[in-house]
Amino acid sequence: MQDRAVRTRRAILVAAAKVFEERGYQAATIAEILQAGNVTKGALYFHFATKEDLVDGVLSAQDAQPALPARDCKLQELVDMTMVQAYRLRTDCMVRAGARLSLDQRLGDAKRTGPFKRWIRVCEEMLEAARRQGELLPHVVPADSAVLLVGAFAGVQATSQTLSGYEDLMPRVSVLLRHVLPSVAQPSVLTSIDLSEERGERVYKEALASWDQPDGFPVEAISDSCDPRVVAEPK
Known part of the structure; x- marks a missing residue:
């Protein structure tokens, strides 16, 4: 029963x-959400009391x-995280919905700013680790570079969504990183970093291969989460 409840909640989300x-x-x-998820109103309100929930x-x-x-x-870890995020935007409606909601002016500041603040914090931590290993140029301030990278990615993402429905997002992000990294990375480090367009997909699939099933539903439910039928229970 608990497993079924988890799957139903996932289908609703x-x-x-x-x-x-x-x-x-x-x-x-x-x-519209009930129809898309093939769930009953009672099941939805059992898990989520309001649309804001x-x-x-x-x-x-x-x-x-x-x-x-x-x-x-x-710095390769930072690139991997950025390319994986781009890959997930292309393949996962949960991530695309999060991106749209984060830019929605009708939502409260906490909901809109939270994802940006978390990503900036993670980027800054990675850049600090890179600095300690001598990978950064002497003038680089990790906090400033983190804000720049997140802001630039958000702009590239929005441009790709508008012009191609994310079809060209991977090459656009690869180009972004090729422009940003020379301003922060030591030349000897830069030559060893993989910035290929396919990097995000490869790294994400590598991570999925060793991931335990979360919350009682299969990994394929995450990797193909644009289709509610993957995790939906019958009404």
């Missing part, structure tokens, strides 16, 4: 993410991913 991505917070309706659930669930493999080069 995936359906909500798909509707939020397509319609935005204001236009999305509970009826669904937003909280989607913003939290978008962070569900395996830990990425550690690398000797900390």
